[in-house]
Amino acid sequence: MKKTSDFEFNDLQGLLRFGYGGLTDTCFMLLDVVNVDMAREWLSTAPISSGIKASSLPDTAMQIAFSKEGLSALEISKTIIDGFSDEFIYGMVRSDNCSRRLGDVGHNAPKSWKWGNNAVPHVLLLLYAKQGGIDAWRKTVEDELFKKAFRLIRLLPTTDTGGNRMEPFGFEDGISQPTIDWALRQGTDPHERDRYSNLLAAGEMVLGYKNEYGQYTERPLIDPAKDPLAEHLPNAEDDPTLKDFARNGTYLILRELGQDVPGFWQFLDKVSDSEPNKREKLAAFMVGRERDGTPLIAEHIPGVSRKDHGNNFTYDLDANGVHCPISAHVRRANPRTGDLPSGVTGFISQLIRILGFGQKNHDADLVASSRFHRILRRGRSYGPTLSPEEAIQPDAPIAERGLQFICLAANISRQFEFVQNSWIINSKFGGLQQESDPLLGDREPLLSGENTDQFNHLDSLGAKQKVCHLPNFVTVHGGGYFFMPGLRALKYISSLTTKGSHNES
Amino acid sequence: MTPQSTFMIVATVSVGQLKKLRDLLGAMNKIPGHADPENALIPFCKFDQLHFARFVIIEANTAHEIREFGVNPRPWRPALAFLGDVDGDMHAFLADLVNNAEPGLKAIFSHCEDFSEENLDMLQWLQAHDIRPNANYVNWLGRTVKQIREEVILHQTLSRYLQEIAHDVDWEDIRTVRQKLLSHVEMEKHKGRLTLSLPEPTSREWKIRNLFHLLGVPLILLILSPLLLIALPFFALRLRMLERSDPELFIRPSYEHVKVLSVQEDWDVSNQYSVFGDVKPGLFRLLTFKFILMLTNYFARHVYNRGFLARIKTIHFARWVFMDNNHRVFFASNYDGSHESYMDDFINKVGWGLNLTFSNAVGYPTTTWMIKEGAQREHAFKYTQRRHQIPTEVWYKAYPGLTAVDLARNSRIRQGIEIRQENDAEIREWLRLI
């Protein structure tokens, strides 16, 4: 049996393992490479934090990721770049089809984004520091060499969290995350896990390892005979004659999401007849948790410690969404479904379910198995806090507020894009009608004219309560796909030389 | 009940006509790949019995892959296929089609070989070019377009009315709420704004044929079972040998190809899907393929005709068709959701079924015992299905915005009007559907 400590954490960027919650202050920069040699030189000594657990909280941390444009600017060979997925190569705004699926239409359309719609910046640099320490850390990082090597394209707004995990609407965030199977112990046989489990194959989050299908996700592999520089890269586990450029790396998905906090609470207040309790209840229904993070459902599930009250539940016993509406944000974003609909007790009942029978509920089994569609969220909020009580005032102070949504995943299409499309934006999710994610929906009607701007929940008698004409609460301001390399791959990137003797002979 | 039937008219495109044909078909569209229902050539919306239709130009883009088996590709000339799913007899539909759209049909099929306008009987020509599927799937046997449309109006009527009265009714007294709704339905019917037609009587002929099929297939299998039993070990041996030796093709589809396909996708809640490829060489694969499709057809016809195909509830219609003298196979479906979620269903919900059929096709990822692995080799599977997918020139769906689950729910709402619920809990459940 393997141990968690066997994992190559020293080659992993720390963000895959930690959220750096203790480092409350952040500075997220989008950069372009302006001088390749200097950029490489800077990269070769940049203190990128690894996944090794330090004995005490560090004062600062730094993480780095590159867009495809960035890898090209750093003269990574086309053969390597072609080994990445289409989503990464062609990007988040690669086609109208992609925008339709991600809900980047109407007011979210890329044409009104602040960045990422024309050219994706080369580098995403994430700086973390303890409270009050970010300015000094940024100064240290931005030395003379750095300034010559890179140009700042955009400073993504962030705000010191002050140690609390409240997102701008006022909800506790970052409670539920997949537990990564660093020890690589868990079997990955499909149909082996009828029920939901929070434990996830490392290959779902880190490239170069087996994913939930027991397979290795597509990624660039290098023949070391043709590229001597690759010698120091890790071997590809599925083909030891090749070097794995992406091992211990992953994709980083970034979306800048503006949140209309007064708009959110004023709308809720209006439809709740200005009754604070009703308003709170409705807000909790929309998110799927109370503001302090308390789930709307209590139950024990495997893979989650009994002590983790915030995550000890599935929706199996709440098929109709009496306790937590089916459309609630967290229920859409992670429906906590297993491989088979509930009720499997043995071989026969399993077989019956595989064949599509034995379902108690007409709307049973409409949602995909969750383990193939998990993401690791690492976002940070920005903007001044505004309590619901303040937000409902007609003169509530307007300010830029929102979330720098960051998530990590080894397969952009199957994880992030699937969750965003089939679960969050889809107005037919789980058999629903006319409703998209209450927080994130784009509210655009379907081609047939059918609305998608409702939110339905059940009252205590089980009667459906409709809230109609939800306005937009969230607006996409920009986004892009990045590759967050392992540390040896970073070394490879920084040790290339322009004349290119490293490359295919 | 009015059973559904299908047609698939196929004709080879004349030399030099491909581009012109493509442009002509493209002009029928409103948005990429999606027919304008009122287009001048074939105004699909005029045909009340038509569920889905598509024009697809079948090209063998992946024909070279069979070389991996040491076999030379057979020649294939691009062929135009016009396929659709209709209520009632497909011959009656074709006659109706010719009556209403003969000039359009002629304009289109004049780009094909074997078509001359002189003394042409269009209906006969269509019938002569129709090919039958080896397996066919209908999401809900007997649910007509007319019924679907009536039930949509019923749902909308009830939903609007419920919203109107929501604040004035006493939700504790659920029976009165139901009574109000029922009276409203009666009112609307009376005013002629709502119709709930009774199903047509099922034709005797169809019933008898269906019964013969229902009993005949198991009977023949039973008679053959001693033979099949003897053959089984040899079958298993041969199967495992082939599974070990068949080459697995791990070829990523070009992004250009993916782009052509995806421009047409995700405009509505449903999408179309057509794939075309080679049957693996050898009699063993062909017979296995045919046998499995025969079973698929049997189960689709008699078991999976009530809203689900094994665990999948998102497919409206699907068909498997052998072409080119059994050397090639064509699969077409109409499904709800995105392509990625369709593939997710294929892999995670019915991977075993997909493996049983398509493991006999060139390029399919390696299976073990025909049901294991295969689709679960995620990338190999996703690559191969995308590579073999061909774009659709024109696609028509009679009820945009509605998923198969929506249709089933609307039917249940209607059932609740016709059959009184027994207790309050059932009434509440019914009300939740609205």
Ligand code: HEM
């Ligand atoms: C401004 C936009 C957003 C807001 C305000 C927001 C808010 C929240 C909140 C309050 C939670 C509950 C805390 C928790 O369970 O950890 C949550 C959970 C979650 N959100 Fe979001 N979110 C936003 C955007 C997104 C997006 C774009 C995605 C993915 C595409 C996403 C995916 C998730 C997931 C996967 C969970 C965890 C669900 C679970 O495992 O139970 N969120 N979000």
